[in-house]
Amino acid sequence: MKFVDEAFIRVEAGDGGSGCVSFRREKYIPKGGPDGGDGGDGGSIYLVADNNLNTLVDFRFQRIHRAERGHNGMGKDMRGRSGADLIVRVPVGTRVFDPETNESLGELLENGQRLLIARGGFHGIGNARYKSSTNRAPRQFSPGSLGDRRDLHLELILLADVGLLGFPNAGKSSLIRQVSSARPKVADYPFTTLYPNLGVVRLGRSRSFVIADIPGVIEGAADGAGLGIQFLKHLARTRLLLHLVDIAPFDEDQDLAGEVRKIETELAAFGGDLVDKERWLVLNKCDRLPEDVMVARRTRILDTLGWQAPVYEVSALTGAGTDRLMEDLMRRLEQIKLESGEATRADDPEDAEWHPLDSQ
The missing domain is CATH 2.70.210.12 (GTP1/OBG domain)
Structure with missing residues (x-):
C-alpha cells in the first residue's frame, strides 16, 4: 500500500x-x-x-x-x-x-x-x-x-521511540531489517527508501520499542534537494535519534565529520527541537575495514566533531554490534520513561539505571 x-x-x-x-x-x-x-x-x-x-x-x-x-x-x-x-x-x-x-x-x-x-x-x-x-x-x-x-x-x-538519521546509503534500512521484522527495500544506490518505515525491536516479552527509518537527508534538503526535509517531521515525537555514518565509503578522502554537520544544519533548518534531541552516533559498515583503520577513522571523526554522546560501531549487514546497541537503547528508553513519570521502576535487574559511559 x-x-x-x-x-x-x-x-x-x-x-x-x-x-x-x-x-x-x-x-x-x-x-x-x-x-x-x-x-x-x-x-x-x-x-x-x-x-x-x-x-x-x-x-x-x-x-x-x-x-x-x-x-x-x-x-x-x-x-x-x-x-x-x-x-x-x-x-x-x-x-x-x-x-x-x-x-x-x-x-x-x-x-x-x-x-x-x-x-x-x-x-x-x-x-x-x-x-x-x-x-x-x-x-x-x-x-x-x-x-x-x-x-x-x-x-x-509516525509514532516511534527511536528515529534513524543519515545520508543516503548509510545503512538505515539495513539496520532496521537486521533488528526488527520490518523489510524495507535495500539496494546499492541512493534514495532506495522513498517513504518512512517502522520496525518493532523486541528484547523480551515485555521489553520492546519502535524504530523509524526515513529517507536519507542530503545537503540542501531544506531548499528541496533530494527528497527534501518533509520526512523529518516523522522524527518529531521520537525520544532519541540514531545518526548513522557510513564509515567505509568508496571515496576514502570523504569528509565523514562534515556529513554529520551537514545533517545537523538540515535539522536546524527544519525547526522545532529536532536539533536538540538526544542523538547517538552509529558508525556503520565496520566489517569492511581493518581494525587499525577503523580506530583511526573513529578517532578522527570524534575529535573533529568534539562528540560527547554515545558512539557505537556496528555492521547492519552482519549484525555485529547491533545487539549491544539495541539493549542500550532499550535501557535508555526505560530510563527516559522513568524520569518523565511514564513508568515505574521494576524489580527486574534488566531495568537497572543506564549511564552513557556504559557504552564507551
Whole structure:
C-alpha cells in the first residue's frame, strides 16, 4: 500500500431538521390545536484513531465526508429522527489543521481517541412549541440550523521511540531489517527508501520499542534537494535519534565529520527541537575495514566533531554490534520513561539505571 502522510479533505456535518406546522384533525375533536413536532439534530463528524491504519491514502480517493441530515418534524407531535454521526477513521498519530489559518485543531495519539471536527446543526422547532394562552393556533416554526462545514489538513506523524538519521546509503534500512521484522527495500544506490518505515525491536516479552527509518537527508534538503526535509517531521515525537555514518565509503578522502554537520544544519533548518534531541552516533559498515583503520577513522571523526554522546560501531549487514546497541537503547528508553513519570521502576535487574559511559 502506498504511504501517504498528508491529505486535504472537506467535512460537512448534517443540517438540523425543520420544525413542522400541523394541526390536530380528528373526528369529534373540532379544535384539536397545533401538533407540529420538532426536527431532528444533524449528525456530527468525528475523527477516530485506529491502530489498524498506517497511511492516509484513502483520503486521496474520498475527499468529501458528509454526515446525515436531521429529519423534519411531523404532525401528531412526532419529532424527526436525528441524523447519524459520521465516524472517520484515521491512523494513530494524525494531526488536524485548518488549512487557511494553519491553526492546530487537535491530534490523535491513542487508539480509539475521538476528535469532534464538525458539529451537526440544531433541530428546528415545531408549531406545537409556540402555543400559549394568547396564541392558540400558532403557525410559527423554525428551520434547523446548518451543520459545520470546513476544510481540513490531515498530517500523519509516525509514532516511534527511536528515529534513524543519515545520508543516503548509510545503512538505515539495513539496520532496521537486521533488528526488527520490518523489510524495507535495500539496494546499492541512493534514495532506495522513498517513504518512512517502522520496525518493532523486541528484547523480551515485555521489553520492546519502535524504530523509524526515513529517507536519507542530503545537503540542501531544506531548499528541496533530494527528497527534501518533509520526512523529518516523522522524527518529531521520537525520544532519541540514531545518526548513522557510513564509515567505509568508496571515496576514502570523504569528509565523514562534515556529513554529520551537514545533517545537523538540515535539522536546524527544519525547526522545532529536532536539533536538540538526544542523538547517538552509529558508525556503520565496520566489517569492511581493518581494525587499525577503523580506530583511526573513529578517532578522527570524534575529535573533529568534539562528540560527547554515545558512539557505537556496528555492521547492519552482519549484525555485529547491533545487539549491544539495541539493549542500550532499550535501557535508555526505560530510563527516559522513568524520569518523565511514564513508568515505574521494576524489580527486574534488566531495568537497572543506564549511564552513557556504559557504552564507551
